[in-house]
Structure formats: structure tokens, C-alpha cells
Amino acid sequence: xxxLPLVLxxxxxxxxxxxxxxxxxxxxxxxxxxxxxxxxxxxVPDLLGALSRRFGLVAVVSGRxxxxxxxxxxxxxxxHLVGLYGMEQLDSDGRPVTAAGPAEPWRPVVAEVSRRxxxxxxxxxxxxxKGLTVTLxxxxxxxxxxxxxxFADQQAAATGLVPQPGRMSxxxxxxxxxxxxxxxxxxxxxWDAAACFGADLGALPAFAALADLGRAGMAVARVAxxxxxxxxxxxxxxxxxxxxxxxxxxxxxxxLEAPEGPAGAGGVVGAGAPGGASR
Numbered sequence: 001x002x003x004l005p006l007v008l009x010x011x012x013x014x015x016x017x018x019x020x021x022x023x024x025x026x027x028x029x030x031x032x033x034x035x036x037x038x039x040x041x042x043x044v045p046d047l048l049g050a051l052s053r054r055f056g057l058v059a060v061v062s063g064r065x066x067x068x069x070x071x072x073x074x075x076x077x078x079x080h081l082v083g084l085y086g087m088e089q090l091d092s093d094g095r096p097v098t099a100a101g102p103a104e105p106w107r108p109v110v111a112e113v114s115r116r117x118x119x120x121x122x123x124x125x126x127x128x129x130k131g132l133t134v135t136l137x138x139x140x141x142x143x144x145x146x147x148x149x150x151f152a153d154q155q156a157a158a159t160g161l162v163p164q165p166g167r168m169s170x171x172x173x174x175x176x177x178x179x180x181x182x183x184x185x186x187x188x189x190x191w192d193a194a195a196c197f198g199a200d201l202g203a204l205p206a207f208a209a210l211a212d213l214g215r216a217g218m219a220v221a222r223v224a225x226x227x228x229x230x231x232x233x234x235x236x237x238x239x240x241x242x243x244x245x246x247x248x249x250x251x252x253x254x255x256l257e258a259p260e261g262p263a264g265a266g267g268v269v270g271a272g273a274p275g276g277a278s279r
Contacts, residue, residue, distance in 0.1 A: 004258045005251075007239045010193040010219035011055075012258045017192035019057035020252075021184055021206060022048075024064055026199025027225045027248050029072070031167065033140045035128050038072070041249050045074045051256055052078035052092070056191060061183045063171065063202055065130050066090055085173070085202070086183040087132050103132050106161070106174035110134055113155050113172055122147055126169075135171040142168075167200050167229060181205030188213055195221040195255075197248050198234065207237045223251070 004012055011018040022028060029040045052058040059080035062069055066083030070090060073081070081090040087103045114129035117136060121127050125144035126137030136152060138145045145168075152163045152170045161172040180198070184206045188194050194213065196206045207222040214220035224230070224238035225248045235241050242248050 002254065004254055005221075005240050007221040008195060008251075008255055011195055011221065012255060014192050015055045018055050019188055019191040019194040020051060020055055020059070021180075021188070021194065021196040021210075022058070022060050022248075022252075023180075023198045023200070023203060023225070024060055024062040024069060024072070026167070026227070026230075027197050027245060028060065030245050031199075031227070031229070035126065035135070035137065040072055041245050044249060045076050047249065047252060047256070048073060048076040048079050051252060052076065054256060057187060059183070059187055061086070061180050061206065063130075063133070063135070063166075070094075080187065082183050082187075084130060084132050084178075085180055086178045086186070087174075087176075101176070103174040103176045103178060106176075107132055109159050109161065110172070110174070113159060113161065116155070117151065120151070133171050133173045135166065135169050137169045139168040165201055167231070179205040181209035184209040185212070188218075191218065193219040195223060197223045197225055197242075197252075199225040199227075199230065200234065201231050203234055204237055207234075223248070 025031060025038060028044045029038045032038050048058060059082055060069055061082040063085055064083050066081050066088035069081045069083055075094055078092045080092050110132055114127065114134040117127040117134060122141060122144045124141035125148060126140060128135040128137065136148045138148050148170055152172060155161060155172060156163050160175055162175045164171045164173055180202055184196060194210060196210050198206055210220045210222055221240060222238045224235040224241045225244060226235055226241055227244045242251050
């Protein structure tokens, strides 16, 4: 067995007091052109269940609607599913948690912007309504990027929605304090160790929140899950880099199966990691 990276050893050695925060797109599921077609790697739902039996907290934190996560991941037992950056949540028993709060009045605003986007977007540009947010994609229509950026800026100015850049996309969201960082701070408080796996710009607030918890005494690990199109800022903010969802799954299995014992050697997992070394 390959030695476990040093930054994950505290999580291995105190699993009942450790939390895992995992993104969905680009981390548990490959990035695809059609967001509706995204699916986790085949072994991921069962892996999440196994992780939840060993570690104190396992949470999937995503910009996806929570119902999408529940269906895609087959409602893994004891796993917190957090959608729309914390505005939707299913707890570890699968019960809905009311988290939208101040975002809820923005639902009709988002619905109207979504309607306009569907009506006006160039053919091939993606419009992904999510209830409390809407994401505009140009992955299948690269020349639509200019239109999408202009539309997002216009709608932000007209409605007060906040544009959030993503991977070949922009999401319009309510102007409320909800991102992956707020989720990590809320669910991560009180644990002795925590790791966060993230693949896109939305992971940066989660990495920052984990860094704050680390300064307060928690053992933390920020894991960037990268591919050829990954924003370089994600790897730059991480303690460890892995190569795509397959690398993330392999590292999670290694963490699950690692016996408690002496620290292993650190390093990058996967040949595609930028820079050739972990931080």
C-alpha cells in the first residue's frame, strides 16, 4: 500500500473526531459537457457509505440542488448532502434541513432571470435553473462566453443577484452569506481534524475556512482535484493535489483503508498534478 500523505495522517489517526468535506463536480464526478448528465464514478456511492461509518462527519458540499445530489449518489446513509452552497441540505438521516433563510425571497427573481436566459441565450449555450440560483454554461458553445458574461452583468445590475464565476460558466446567486466556506465553518466546528476536497473556484472559500480552523488548532488538509482545465488558483491554495476524480477516489479509499500507525510520506497523487509536488 502506498504511504498515506502526511497531511492526512491526523485524520487517519482520529477518525471518530474527523470530518470530510467533498465537492461533487470534478471531485466525485467527472466534468461533462451536459451538467444534467453528470454522474459519480461507479464506486463512489458505496465508498461514501463506508467513509461515513469510519469518520465522524462526511458531507458532500456542492452548488448542485440537493435533490440532484441525493439521486446521483443514491442517498448514501449517514452522509450530509449540502446543495446550493448551503442553501439546501439533507442531514445524515436524509431529512431536509431548512437552510435557505434569507435566500428564499429571491426565488421568483431567479425564476424570471432563468426564463429570460432560456429565451435569449444563443443556441448551444447552457442554462441550468436550480431554483435559488441559475448557472449559464458555454462549454458546448465557447463563442457564447461573451454573451453570457454580458447577460450575467446586466442581470446582476438589474436584479441584485451576484455573479459567481465557475469553470466555463457563471452562476447568478442571491446576495446572501452562503458559500462552501460558510458550510465548512458551520459543520466543521468542534472536530479535531478535517479535510476538504475541491475542484473549482467554488472550493476556495472552503479552503479558506479550513485554513482558519487550522489556525485555531484543528489539523486540516486541503486537497485540490485537478485536470487540464482546472483554475490554477485551486491547486495554489491546496496542501495536496490529486489527478481528477479517479485520484480523489483512490486517495479516499487509501484514507479509509489505512491502518493507524507511523506517518507515511507526503506527495502528489496522480501524474497530472501541477508543479510536481504537494504543498
